[in-house]
Amino acid sequence: MTAPLLHTRCPELVRTLPFHRLGDGPTPVRRLTGTARDDLWCKDESRYGSGGWGGNKVRKLEWLLPELRRRGTRTVLTVGATGTNWGLAATLYARELGIDTVLALIDQPEDEHVREQLHRLRASGAAIHRTRTKPRTIAALPWLFLRHAHGLRPPAYLPPGGSAPIGVLGYVEAGLELAAQVAAGDLPEPRHIVTPVGSGGTAAGLALGCALAGLRSRVLGVVVNDTLPLATKDLTRLADRTATLLRRRGASFDLPPLRLVSTRTHLGDGYGHPTPEASAAAEAAASAGLRLEPVYSAKAFAAALTAAVDGPALFLNTYGPRG
Numbered sequence: 001m002t003a004p005l006l007h008t009r010c011p012e013l014v015r016t017l018p019f020h021r022l023g024d025g026p027t028p029v030r031r032l033t034g035t036a037r038d039d040l041w042c043k044d045e046s047r048y049g050s051g052g053w054g055g056n057k058v059r060k061l062e063w064l065l066p067e068l069r070r071r072g073t074r075t076v077l078t079v080g081a082t083g084t085n086w087g088l089a090a091t092l093y094a095r096e097l098g099i100d101t102v103l104a105l106i107d108q109p110e111d112e113h114v115r116e117q118l119h120r121l122r123a124s125g126a127a128i129h130r131t132r133t134k135p136r137t138i139a140a141l142p143w144l145f146l147r148h149a150h151g152l153r154p155p156a157y158l159p160p161g162g163s164a165p166i167g168v169l170g171y172v173e174a175g176l177e178l179a180a181q182v183a184a185g186d187l188p189e190p191r192h193i194v195t196p197v198g199s200g201g202t203a204a205g206l207a208l209g210c211a212l213a214g215l216r217s218r219v220l221g222v223v224v225n226d227t228l229p230l231a232t233k234d235l236t237r238l239a240d241r242t243a244t245l246l247r248r249r250g251a252s253f254d255l256p257p258l259r260l261v262s263t264r265t266h267l268g269d270g271y272g273h274p275t276p277e278a279s280a281a282a283e284a285a286a287s288a289g290l291r292l293e294p295v296y297s298a299k300a301f302a303a304a305l306t307a308a309v310d311g312p313a314l315f316l317n318t319y320g321p322r323g
């Protein structure tokens with residue numbers, strides 16, 4: 001198994017932060033042709049992951065799952081919307097390590113994309129509870145912990161999107177990987193890196209990874225979730241908590257200021273509500289060979305097409321369907 005760059009960069013972490021590789025890096029970078037701008041690049045996370053699902057959740061699980069295994073966890077409980085990519089990836093990859101998954105699902109606007117995902121979730125082996133709204137989900141949690149306990153041991157809780165600091169390490173790793181690709185001349189140093197923001201771990205981790213590696217790129221997080229409308233300061237706090245985790249586990253490093261900003265310009269009417277700009281962006285992406293979905297990646301791509309044109313921009317393709 002190839003060692004993660006984070007272990008190479010901070011050898012102190014080898015003994016304190018277990019890692020379990022689930023995908024092959026580096027993920028490809030390429031210049032996108034046929035879009036409205038000619039300096040738009042893509043780092044394609046869609047194929048990352050060896051199992052039945054890919055995309056940005058897999059890198060988070062590479063750090064979350066071995067930590068859970070170390071603690072002897074048999075069942076995890078997590079929360080997502082009915083089209084959750086996170087819930088699906090968590091279920092499929094946790095099962096590979098012998099861990100069961102319980103999902104509490106909150107309703108989102110239902111379209112073909114969501115119905116297909118719900119179908120995949122039902123087939124995944126997760127124990128599914130349709131708790132429908134955020135307040136009902138919070139109220140149901142104590143019962144769900146009891147219902148799925150093994151003896152006296154309740155399931156371990158994973159936050160939505162896997163955006164606990166340990167999960168965020170997945171995108172610190174991606175930031176280090178990107179810096180190595182820039183150093184190798186595979187792409188120019190991006191001025192902006194554009195990524196969707198649901199639970200925030202991807203944007204926060206990337207900004208921290210880029211800072212650790214000395215890249216000057218600014219991460220532009222495109223907020224798509226109005227129930228967790230993460231502002232720049234929230235993303236920065238998550239990145240800071242992740243840096244603290246690394247230091248607590250023995251790493252030492254100097255950190256330049258993070259270059260990270262969030263925008264709500266592409267949220268439209270809220271989570272899962274389509275926007276005309278995102279629909280047009282998904283079509284433009286398709287002609288550049290990218291398959292996007294309407295909830296996250298199409299809204300971020302719309303932002304990438306219009307982000308400031310003072311240098312190359314990099315779009316992070318976070319959506320990982322299989323088949």
Ligand SMILES: Cc1ncc(COP(=O)(O)O)c(C=O)c1O
Nearest residue numbers: 085161198199200201202296318
């Ligand atoms: C396809 C896709 N892109 C982006 C995101 C957002 O990533 P994060 O939760 O790390 O902000 C998610 C999940 O929430 C997702 O499923």
